[in-house]
Amino acid sequence: MPNLLIASTNPGKLYEFQEIFAGLNLTWLSHVTLQLPSDLGIQLQVEETGATYAENAALKALAYSRASGLLTLADDSGLEVEALDGQPGLHSARYALDPHATDADRRALLLMNLHGKPRPWRAAFQCALALAQPDGSLSLHAGTCPGEIIPDERGSNGFGYDPIFLLPELGRSMAELTTVEKNQLSHRARAVQAALPTLQMLLEER
DSSP, X not given: OOEEEEOOSOHHXXXXXXXXXXXXXXXXXXXXXXXXXXXXXXXXOOOOOOSSHHHHHHHHHHHHHHHHSSOEEEEEEEEEEGGXXXXXETTGGGOSSSTTOOHHHHHHHHHHHHTTSOSOEEEEEEEEEEEEOTTSOEEEEEEEEEEEEOSSOOOSSOOTTGGGEEEXXXXXXXGGSOHHHHHHHSHHHHHHHHHHHHHHHHHHHO
């Protein structure tokens, strides 16, 4: 079976990609084994110094691919809110200055910064996905999930900003979606879908 390395130290990220791939129901993907660097004994600290999601994803994918000798997938993502000129953006996971801040703290800060601004608070989750090979070859793909921020949290099947991110066409927050629905509609799922032709080609070459 071909191996695909997920450039992350987070087991939850591996699980999410496994679920996205499984939901696509593609025979060739069912033969792919997803691994984390820790499965191979690889420990890297990759500084996300890029000015864009794509640059950060590329930094991680290239570093881990060179270290492992494997085709490597990395992603970077963030929430962009129109009324806040695209913030928190690249800093979505570190939006609150307190290093011990929780997801709830970051949601509260976002809503505080939106207070008094006219609604709807249009927003979009953005994801850049990079596929890197050990020789330095790289392909980049993107996925967007548009929606709007709402002032009250809804749902429990999510994390981060999901409870206050509304999908207007469904009338539900991201945290109110089932796992199956989220793995079809999320920004990360859409980036994976965009990358599928390239991913299939690269895996068939190995």
